[in-house]
Amino acid sequence: MLQIAFGVVAAALLFSAFKVVTTRNLVHGVLWLGLTLATTAAAFVLLKATFLAAMQLLLYTGGVLTLMLFGIMLTARVEGVEVPVESDNRGRAALLAVGVFAVFAWTILNTPMPTAPGAAFSAQAIGASFLTDHLLAFEVLSLLLLAAMVGAIVLARTGDHAPPAGHRPGRRVLPARGTKGDPS
Amino acid sequence: MAVDDPGRSYSHPLFDTLERFPGLDLATTTADKLLNWGARNSLWIFPMATSCCGIEFMASAASRVDFDRMGSFTRATPRQADVMVVAGTITVKMAPRVKRLWDQMPEPKWCVAMGSCAISGDFYRDIYSVIPGIDTVIPVDVYVPGCPPNPEALMAGLLVLQEKIALKTAGLKTVPAGRPETAKMISPRIKRVGHPDRMPEIDAAQCAQAMSLDLTEPPDLLAAFTAAQAAAKAAREAAEAAAADAAAADEKGGEA
Amino acid sequence: MTADERQARLAAFMTERFGVEADPWPDGGPIVPVEQHVALAAALQAELGYTLYVYCVASHWPDETPKGGDLIPEHYEVATGLRSVGAGSHVAMWRVSVPVGAGVPTLADLFAGADWQEREQYDLVGVVFDDHPDLRRLMLPEEWVGHPLRKDYAIETGHLPWR
Amino acid sequence: MVDVWAPALVFMALSLAMGVGMVVGARILAVRSKVDLPTRTVTYESGEVARGSAWIRFHPRYYVVALVFVLFDVEAVFLLPWTLNVRGLGWFAIAEMVVFLGILLLGWVYALRKGALTWQ
């Protein structure tokens, strides 16, 4: 049963990943990516890393995907634009892909993998390891997040967004309210 | 499906298929009755409220009359509505929009003309910018007269519409309630939708203008319209003359 | 100040500064030369406190020969009203008369409301306002032919394919 | 493991099937229009014909909101395992989290000051 399930999930994952790079519509591509990320979560479940799966859904499918959608919407008009599937950079892309694959494969092969699902995958164990073994990394990470937030705001705020003229809501032209006048 | 009668512009693939098989009639009829019951008891209204009648329309949504009792409420988008209530005067500037909104409503759909302005233009009928009756643009199912009609009258109109929908299941033909001579008296220059004398060119031009928003008049429409009017008049006179002749001949024959 | 006092002051002001007799008062106000139209409005707004923009009424007068009189050629008449605010509120009215083809200077620079009012009168009556920032039709569709409130416009004019 | 996840997966499949089933059922039961007027499928925009597509280039401020959200989401990823360890690690865990959140809140204050989170 588990093998079948894994087969289905893996097939869905590969197919959606393939659609991500081949689809011509950018928004469709991002939504296919969403499916890819969701099926990755399913794969995590089958590998019994439930916490990781939930995080995958929460963070990648929920957060990063939104980011990409908004990113697409602010960079390009979608209508009438077809993403070229053909590219001049095929050679370089292939080279890059092989390189990335090699790095990943090397890393995976050289990492000691727990063969049985153990306590190391549970949320509590992960938390405990943050708070004890990897404490410094954990705190430095908050600095990283801070830097990312500041950087994002600095980069994305391109100038003043106010319309050139007009009332700003909240601008009070007249004296404060509260006096109901009597006829003079 | 029997909701589909010849005057309607929609078909029902499932029932069309089922009706070909003998023996399935009973099932078809029952299902049809059920769907029809659903359709007439859940009339969501698209308020095409333009003027005074719009206020009375609001009053009929309010607590004293409250058409939510019969399952009707207003939807702001035509895509989710069943009945368009045209409440108020429709002007030349507004007419293409009404046509477009009506076409945007999904079938099956109905139209209620509320108030004399929507029915015939009322005393604005002769004015350069007013449509003499919304039924020269879109087909109307129920007319609710009044200036404006009371909320109770609109409610009665909706009940009449329910009866009309129900009659289609029963297979009965609905008869127009108006007197033909009255209809002749307030007959607008452009014939009503479904009238035999109505020019197809008018339909096409209305649709084209509603679609394009480029409101320049099609150049040959006026000439065609004038010619068609003249032809219709001639035909009518000829028919009348023939009828008079026939009557005279009858009389003669009778005398003889 | 009561309305009567205001009216007397206004009549004196108009005679003194613009040399128009307030004779046909209050019959739509005196007829003012077109050149003084804007100056009068500005003076009333700034000096006499007529700050509220009330109306702009154009009317079309075709060729007419009164009994025993000379021919009055076709012309437009534009009546304008400004109101003083507060106790004893009062309308200062005057009219300008222009022949067909000539324009009336706009008041849109002085009164924001004149923009739409003059557009409406242009739309319905056909009188042109010079230097108007945005003189388009207001009520009728852009492609409409004719100006319905002119006397030579038949009320039941058709507009295919709608009526 | 399968005991826990299998029913959830089946339930999800059923819920999806329900929505799809309703749409398919409506395909069978729904009427079809005989005449295909262009006005029927034109985009609704208060009775006007829409000028231009809705698919325009949007403003970066949407992007900033999403970015700040993702950063807080990442923070939540670290916070949720922490919640299970509060009992075990005691004050030490709280102190760590206070430092972690304190640094992040600096970024939050910066974002507020810059008006990055204002919707316009």
Add this chain to the structure above:
Amino acid sequence: MNPWLHGALYGVVLLAVLMTIVAWATWFERKFAGRMQSRMGPTIVGWAGLLQPISDAFKLLQKEDIVPARADKTLFNLAPPLTLFFALAVAAVVPFSPGLLASDMDVGVLYILALSGLTVFPIWTAGWASNNKYALLGGMRAVAQGISYEIPLLMAAAVPIVLAGTMSLGGIVEFQVQHGWLIWWPPGPGLFAFIIFLLAALAEGNRIPFDIPEAESELVSGPSTEYTGIKFGLFYLGEYVHTMISGAVMSALFFGGWDGPFAPGLHWMVFKTLFFFVVLLWMRWSLVRYRPDQLMAICWKYLVPASLVVLLWAAVTVVGGPA
């Protein structure tokens, strides 16, 4: 029992019951709103208008299906079932009485949070795919509102986790059965966390005063503007299911779930769920809505820091307090 079979059986029963309740919840809402507005609501179709939901369903099923010419047809058709799917899928981990749930997973709360974070996607997709400006504005608002309120929702939901020491919904309810409802005990963090959770859930469910994505008065019908017939019905249904499930989650997280005297647990759970549903209705028919920027300001200026403070407070009570 075979887990697949258990899932199927339980799923069918739960969906049937849920759909029935939701169908008549629409009837109840109309009657309730009518009473609040000194009118009657549906009275004619069936006794006291009880057949109104069925009539509406038949009506919606036979309406013509129009796909706008300029829409993205695939996504346009995909969005409504997905909306219902994400709203329903949450119900898998909600315990209705001891052991009566589809799946008692150890990360149940996370599952709920992850799925409710995804609910904005079908809504956004609907808005975008319609190629309608109102719909798109509504969709963008929905995403911005959804992701913003996701943060306080997460933090508020983390409070019961801290207090109960488990991420399983069943475990949290069990904890409450033994130690008292989390909204009262320990005093303070539970109550404030509930308030934040309620506000965030209102926003995620697009209910007044936070229903800006489908603000009828300005955006006509929001993302569902172009949808006809049953596809619109699915949005409608999804909204109600979402509200209903939110009530169930709230009662499980903060109000002791099936805990209660005199009656079986299931009764209490259903009662609490319906109670929250009515509370949400009540708010809907008495308040006016916020403006988008005010809504975002409430979230980012007040709720996010407040939820972090409440979470730390809860941790302090767990470590140093009576817990």
Add this chain to the structure above:
Amino acid sequence: MAVKANIDSGRWGDPYLDLSTYTADADLMELNMGPQHPSTHGVFRVVLWLDGETIVKAVPHPGYLHRGVEKLCEKLTYVQITPIVDKNDYVAPMLNEQAVNMAVEQLMGIEVPRRARWLRTLLAELQRVASHLLWLGTFGIDLGGALGGGTSLFMYCFRERELIMDLFEGLTGSRFHYNTHTVGGNRHDVPAGWAEQVKQVLTFIERHIDEYVAVLDHPIFEQRTMNVGVIDAELALGLGLTGPVLRASGVDHDLRRDAPYHAYDEIDFKVPIAHGGDCYARYEVRVAEMRESIRMARDLIDGLPEGPLVGARPIKTPVQVKIKSGQAYVALETPRGELGTYVIAGGDNRNASPYRFKIRPPSLHSVSALPWVLPGHQVSDVVAILGSLDPIMGEVDR
């Protein structure tokens, strides 16, 4: 020149903004609101150019209900005009009739008897209450949506409005378009027991107004309306805004007090004003006006003098209503502001009907404020601002 300076200083939005000169990081979205839209109060179209959700430019398009009333009135006799103008401001039809008849009476020099003047005042004040109730209800819908709290307010307001409609029906026999005023007086006399009924209704409404104020006294309503749609006094005067909108901008001006007509110089009343110039100030002014009108109506019904309802020189038949020549502008204060009638009589020797008939509608001036006020606001504010201006499209387009 003043107008230009205020645009340049950013005090008002620029209606003449050239969008090709506008630089933004994103595309502008051109969004139509109307002509068929749930919250445009009839058929009114505003084209908005949006940068994100912020309005850069707004171009209103009225005229979707242009029925050529002015042209029609040129074809009708003075007596026939009365039922036609009922349909202009269809929320306060009584006052339309009064405006027309006052103009004709002034041109003919007819004295209206005291009882008719008092009755007209009473009807005007009742109509003002009804109109403001309708405004409050629809404003609730604008802010709260068709499926929300706003609808509840709408239902309550309509419940009370129905009572006033019943009173009018009792007096005139018609629910909506009354045709009760005529040249020289009033057509329908007060039926027996009507005065008591009026007082009961007024007490009922007065009690319920307190309820509405209590219901709306919550932060969401204040946040949605305060500082939204600020119209300062200078802009309001220049645009010709009148009525509650002008008084909400801090200008103490009311025709009933400042240029009295009917019986307004005989009774005592206060004119409420507010200083915010925003939507909340307009709400405040209208609610205060409703209360004041109820007080006035009580005084009027108590002091209704005895006497005839038509003038000393009664117009027995419509044929007698004839004006040789002359021009007149007569104005009165409706719930929306100054409703004026400009009549040019005579002209082409048709004494029984006007040569040119112009209605000066307060609503047209109100909606002309939109392009000046809307820029800088958000999409959601459009409905609040438009609603707070209380435009009636029949009157805007005529």
